[in-house]
Amino acid sequence: MSVYEQITQARASAIGEIEQVDDMESLTALEPVLFGKKSTLGGLKRLMGEVDAAEKAAVGQALNQAQADVRQAHAMVKERFIAESRREQLETERLDLTESLEKSMRGRLHLVTQTMERLEDVFVGMGFTVSEGPQAETDWYNFEALNLPAAHPARSMFDTLYLDLGERTEIGDGEGGEATNILLRTHTSPVQIRVMESNPPPIYTVCPGRVFRRDTADASHMPVFHQIEGLVIDRGISLTDLAGTLNEFTAAYFGGAIRSRLRPSYFPFTEPSAEFDITCVICEGEGCQTCQRTGWIELGGCGMVHPNVLSNCGIDSEEWTGFAFGFGIDRLALMRHGIKDLRDMYTNDVRFLEQF
Amino acid sequence: MKVLLSWLREFAPIEGDPYELADHMSDLGMAVEETRPLNPLKGxxxxxxxxxxxxxxxxxxxxxxxxxxxxxxxxxxxxxxxxxxxxxxxxxxxxxxxxxxxxxxxxxxxxxxxxxxxxxxxxxxxxxxxxxxxxxxxxxxxxxxxxxxLGLVGDVLWDLEINPNRPDAMSVAGVARDLAARLNVPFEIPDWSVPVVEAREADLVSIHVEDEELCPRFTARVIRGVTVEKSPLWMQMRLTLLGMRPINSVVDVSNYVMLELGTPNHTYDLSLVPNGHIGVRRATDGEKISTLDDQERTLLSGDGIIVNEESAPIGIAGVMGGASTEISESTEAVLLELASWESESIARTSQRLGLRSEASARFERGTDWRLNVNAVERFCFLLSEISSGEIEIVGEVLDVHGALQETGPVSVRTSRISLLLGREFTSAEIRELLLPIGFDVETTDEEDIQLVTVPSFRPDTETETDIAEEVARHYGYSSLGTRVPRSPDAGRLTAQQKMRRMIRQIMIGSGLVEAMPNPFLAPGDVSKAGLSVANPVQLLNPLAVEESVLRPSLLPGLLTSAAYNYSHRNTGLRLFETGAIFLASDDPTSSLPDESEQLAALLTDSDAAHAVGLLRELGDGLKVELTLINADDLPGLHPTRGARICIGEEEIGSVGEIDPVILERFEIEDRCAWLDLRLDGLIEAAIAGSGVAYQPVSTFPSSDVDLAFVVDEEVQASAVEQTLRRAAGDELQGLQLFDVFRSDQMAQGSRSLAFSLKLQAKDRTLTDEEVGGVRQRCIQAVETSHKATLRS
The missing domain is CATH 2.40.50.140 (Nucleic acid-binding proteins)
Incomplete structure (x- = not known):
């Protein structure tokens, strides 16, 4: 038998043995027989010395090839055993994922907070800052500075809740001018006054927050509710800037199909004054029960800041002009989610709170 | 204010689709709440x-x-x-x-x-x-x-919402004037002159106005030979459709004139006014009058009244007439009053007496004194038209007034109007918009300036800015166009606002649901929640006593919310709130109460450890070190399960469990964990801590040391932790209490606290000697500081 035949035979027998093995243990036991010095191929290596010099290279190559083939056969089988054993292991770990006992631990922000944050984000995107102020206010900030002196007939538009702070307050007719009425702000406009008092124009800010009215709670009124107001004071600000800003806000908040429009109105703190309507979000302008078939719903009030308000805050109304607007936050939330009764938002029933 | 198309058309040839006309009126600031083409009512x-x-x-x-x-x-x-x-x-x-x-x-x-x-x-x-x-x-x-x-087929009824600054639009004629200007059709008040007779002695009337401020103008006329009867159907229908109830011919004409011209007026049975003497003065406190509705009313000084020759009240000015001079079926001679009243006084009186009427609504807005004589004429014209018999109208019109307030012209700059409205107007355009609504416009030598005289029916319009609104109104707000101004600065939230949002996110990330309880409390709610507040802030005019106190803490509100949920079988609650609380200020110079924003959380069916865990989430999330000091005296809290929360030396809140006595009062049968802290304090600390300097991560191996001590129950675990921290020194990378163990084997009143320390140096591998040294220092420090012993 030539040396080549011996190599071929040794290779075939080694591979044959590998293929006989049926578990990892036997394979490991076989390894010395396959690769050790005492293995058949290992034995043939020792014969290299007896091979002719001219044949050496060819025999060596044949021997190496045979060894490589045996290793490969071994590796393949070994891999198969590993894969099988892993598969068995994984099978023992099989899990019904719908058996999970973990409870969701996610809480919820109140619908009013969610709405307020969404509104703030839209205005921040439009270049506004967000301003805040106290909920208990003086008569000056809530009314007088806003061009609503005591005895102004338009004060009856606001059913005001006053605070009893003992000797420091009096609910007078305001004619004395000494005692200060302390009240719960009826709108967030006092924040506008505070901003104008302490910041030189230009001013681009929104004032979201809680406001109070002496209203009996019903499906559409609460004595405690939330508003957001906006204020812009700059050079050359006009009614068209107001209309444009509200348009931009409306599209950003409600979506492109919803537009806004202005209608003349009256507020003591603005002149010219306007109501602003938006396309009915239910019917998108087609006319439905919600909008009383007009295609529009009234959202809030706005106008050019009254020169008296500017001068009350030390701003020269010849140099600077501005606009302000405001609307209710709670109502937006009701509209968006189809809630029929405002009171439901404030029962704090978790079955309500967890829905949003 | 309701208006009827056929009535408007008596003043201007108004044509068009009812809904388009409605849009015009809305666009003029008279918001149409309903358009109702009168249904032919077939059948x-x-x-x-x-x-x-x-x-x-x-x-x-x-x-x-x-x-x-x-x-x-x-x-x-x-x-x-x-x-x-x-x-x-x-x-x-x-x-x-x-x-x-x-x-x-x-x-x-x-x-x-x-x-x-x-x-x-x-x-x-x-x-x-x-x-x-x-x-x-x-x-x-x-x-x-x-x-x-009924003559109503084809007519249209609109219901308008009129703003307080539009006294003129509280009348059919005023609405017609505005609408005619928009439609570019002529508007005219017809001639209503009537044949008159000479006054007889019995018709002599005298008017004595004591207070011209209260009553700038009092116009009166006598009509005799009157038969008080039913008014014709057309008049009854118009009154009914506009929301008034037909009474009799005299009262109906009076109301008709008010609706038509916006001039409330009053009629007296002249025979019941002794000697035709009419006086006008302010009442004195406690004066009484019996009004047309047969109620006795008590007057206050400042109320305007009409009095007879004995100075006894016979009417409340502008609000309601008196019963003593009321028109009845036997009335033959009528004294008609057309007066102008001080609007504030009418508003005050009508509001106080609860007598808001069509008349007071008009006087409150301010009526047009210039129209008094027209209105008298209109009244006489109508009464003679509808009367079944001949009536005699006494020629003399008594007209008592002082210097009537004529407003001077307002200087109006075209450039200013253009700036305010954001559109370039010409002076001529402004003129053309103002003239049809009764404003007079005069040009001046200066191209930019015009002098505008405001009509007496627009007392609200006084300044250049007011006139800008009129220009905008008639030009059309929506025709002005739009433009978006840009702030020179970037829009942003303040660091505080961002941090508040982050705190809310941490809370909801920890499974809490945000509640918004009522900030108004009943007087007993504060003590019911175990709080003692010397003088909580009270409302002066609460709607109900149950809502008469401003909350001094978030605790009562959240407990009430929890109780509501428990009563609806919603248990295992995790509620939180951020909101303002109010306390009377200690600062005598502050007129406002102290208002601070709090963060509170209520976890039902949870013990104090859960609240502490939540607090730890908050501290970790915000990188704020919050320390706890056990305390037995926290209002509302479980006497042996509560702690103060401090940042450094400053106390910012409390944590623990709600006192079981209080839970019983709210009928909550589970333990409740509670957390309450000052949000501004937390936010400031979080902002201060948000810029921490980077500490390079050590590349050398760390060593772990576990130490368990038997410590007296009196000693706070956090105190031991502090001692370990100090003793371990710079090489301490982590410290964690990992086990608390109580057993009979230990001395009474003590427990085992097991800590794991992780030691690591920045620049080298710690040697066994070094680690041993730290271990020894820690043991010694804890044993000497806290009389503790190492558990072996």
Missing amino acids: VVVARVASLRPHPEADRIQLVDVEVEPGNPVQVCCGAFNMSEGDLIPFATIGTVMPDGMEIAQRKMRGELSNGMCCSAAELHLGADHDGIMILPQELQVGASLMEQ
């Missing part, structure tokens, strides 16, 4: 009541034989009892679709057939009256269409 006819019979089986309904064709009555069951045989009534025949959509069908009521329906004014949408069947005047034609007979 509703004039019918005669032929006979009335009791229903054999029912007391609450009767049988009416109704004649639509003479001699051919049909039987109807009717629940009203106000008609008599021979009356004419509106009758809905079978098949009629009523304004509310109901279809009239033949029905059987308690065994009797009903072949149609007798209608009330409300059922026909012709007025508010639904108490009885509408009784029609006898001159109507039986069997004919009701709406045709």
Whole structure:
């Protein structure tokens, strides 16, 4: 038998043995027989010395090839055993994922907070800052500075809740001018006054927050509710800037199909004054029960800041002009989610709170 | 304010689609709340009541034989009892679709057939009256269409919302003026002059106005030979449709003139005004008057009153007349009053007495003194037109006034109007917009400046800015265009606002749901929640006593919310709130109460450890080191399960469990964990801590040391932790309490606290000696500081 035949035979027998093995243990036991010095191929290596010099290279190559083939056969089988054993292991770990006992631990922000944050984000995107102020206010900030002196007939538009702070307050007719009425702000406009008092124009800010009215709670009124107001004071600000800003806000908040429009109105703190309507979000302008078939719903009030308000805050109304607007936050939330009764938002029933 | 197309058309030739006209009115600032083309009411006819019979089986309904064709009555069951045989009534025949959509069908009521329906004014949408069947005047034609007979077919009724600055629009004529200007059609107040007679001695009247501020103008006239009767149907219909109830010819004309011109007026039976003496003054406190509605009213100083020659009140100025001079069927001579009143005084008085009326609503906005004489003429013209007999109008019009307030012209810059409205107007454009609504415009030498005289029916318009609004209104707000201004600065939230949002996110990330309880409390709620607040802030004019205190803490509100949920079987609550609390200020210079924003959380069916865990989430999330000091005296908290929360030395809140006594009061049967802290304090600390300097991560191996000590129960675990921290020094990378163990084997009143320390140096591997040294220092420090012993 030539040396080549011996190599071929040794290779075939080694591979044959590998293929006989049926578990990892036997394979490991076989390894010395396959690769050790005492293995058949290992034995043939020792014969290299007896091979002719001219044949050496060819025999060596044949021997190496045979060894490589045996290793490969071994590796393949070994891999198969590993894969099988892993598969068995994984099978023992099989899990019904719908058996999970973990409870969701996610809480919820109140619908009013969610709405307020969404509104703030839209205005921040439009270049506004967000301003805040106290909920208990003086008569000056809530009314007088806003061009609503005591005895102004338009004060009856606001059913005001006053605070009893003992000797420091009096609910007078305001004619004395000494005692200060302390009240719960009826709108967030006092924040506008505070901003104008302490910041030189230009001013681009929104004032979201809680406001109070002496209203009996019903499906559409609460004595405690939330508003957001906006204020812009700059050079050359006009009614068209107001209309444009509200348009931009409306599209950003409600979506492109919803537009806004202005209608003349009256507020003591603005002149010219306007109501602003938006396309009915239910019917998108087609006319439905919600909008009383007009295609529009009234959202809030706005106008050019009254020169008296500017001068009350030390701003020269010849140099600077501005606009302000405001609307209710709670109502937006009701509209968006189809809630029929405002009171439901404030029962704090978790079955309500967890829905949003 | 409601207006009727046919009435508007008496002042201007207004044409167009009712809904388009509505859009114009809304766009002019007179928001249309309803447009109602008057329905021809097909099937509703004039019918005669032929006979009335009791229903054999029912007391609450009767049988009416109704004649639509003479001699051919049909039987109807009717629940009203106000008609008599021979009356004419509106009758809905079978098949009629009523304004509310109901279809009239033949029905059987308690065994009797009903072949149609007798209608009330409300059922026909012709007025508010639904108490009885509408009784029609006898001159109507039986069997004919009701709406045709009433002359209402084709008419349109609009309901307008008029703002307080538009006294002029509180009248049919005023609305017509505004709308005519928009439609570019002429507007005119017709000539209402009437033939007059000489005054006789009995007609002599004298007016004495003591307070010209209260009453700038008092105009009066005597009309005699008056027969007080029913006014004609057309007038009754107009009054009814505009929301007033027809009374008699004199009162109806009075109301008609008010609605038409916006000039409230009053009529006296002259024979009941001794010597025709009328005085005007302010009341003194406690004066009494019995008003037209037969109520006795007590007056206060400042109220305007009309008095007789004995200075006794016979009317409350601008609010309601007195019963003593009321028009009755026997009235022959009428004294007509057309007065202008101080609007604030009328507003105050009518509000206080709860007597808001169509008249007071107009006086509050301010009426047009210039119209007084026109209105007197209109009254006389109408009364003579509708009277069945001849009336005699005394020629003399008494007109008492001081210097009437004429407003001087306002200087208006075209450039300023353009700036405010954001569109370049020319002076001519401004003129053309203002002239049709009664403003007078004069040009000046300066191209930019015009002098604008405001008409007396627009007392709200005083300044250049006010005039800008008029220009904008008639140009059309929506025609001005749009533009978006840009802030020179970037929009942003403040660091505080961002941190507040982050705190809320941490709370919801920890599974808490945000609640918004009522900030108003009942007086007992504060102590019910175990709090003692010396003087909580009270409301001066609460709606109800249950809502008369401003919360001094978030605890009562969240407990109430939890109790509400428990009563609805929602348990295992995790609620939080951020909101303002109010306390009377200690600072005598502060007029406002102290207001601070709090963060509170209430976890039901949870013990104090859960609240501490939540607090730790908060501290970790915000990188704020919050330390706890156990305390037995925290209001509302479990006496042995509470701690103060501190940042450094500053106390910012409390944590623990709610006192079980309080939970019982709120009927919450589970333990409740509680956390309450000052949000501003937390936010400031979080902002301060947000810029920490980077500490390079050590690349050398770390060593772990576990130490367990038996420590007296009196010693806070956090104190031991502090001691370990100090003793371990710079190499301490981590420290964690990992086990608490109590057992009988240990001395009474003590427990084992096991800590794991992780030691690591920045620049080298710690040697066993070094680690041993630290271990020894830690043991020694804890043993000496806390009388603790190492557990081996």
